[in-house]
Amino acid sequence: MTMSTLRGHAPIGGLLLHTMFEARKRVFVDLLGWDVPVIAGRYEIDQFDDDHATYVIVGDDDGRHRASARLLPTTRPHILGSLFPQLCIGDPPRGEDIVEITRFCLDRSLVASQRRAARNCLVAGLANHALELGIRYYVGVAEIGWLEQIVAFGWQCRPLGFPAKCGSHILAAVEIEICAETPALLAANGIASDDAPDALAA
Incomplete structure (x- = not known):
């Protein structure tokens, strides 16, 4: 497996991004039934997939998507701050060292x-990415079932507010602290830093 960190979608350029947006459509639209935009009947792309988005992607040896997450700066419009601020007690966290994780996708x-291998690689890669760039916190919105899995990875999490029903889903906002101890916390739960190969940045 390879780990790539890509900025912007260019649009849908390259096999890795091409297959990532296809995988997102199969997961979030076909499987989970989200009401989100679909381009050309194949690609799940919304208004936050712009030049400011960063994608951390696990690919196979042929350069096709296996797992990915989208990172959005909280100093700009993002999902928690723009669409779900009511999930936070007080204002949603914002800052240069606070980044939102969205669209955590497994093919x-x-x-x-x-x-499991792709998931572990992605989680370890997200932690390494944050440590390399000085990101202190990840924030995000998650359905309750998925939130329980996020907490179980072992990193330090805290709720930003109370769960709330949004349509047919119960959602909650969470903050994940990234620090020097994070890799060891993940490793204690079976997610080792060696699970994340060196990143290929573009």
């Missing part, structure tokens, strides 16, 4: 063992 074509 549906993977078998269970491959999904």
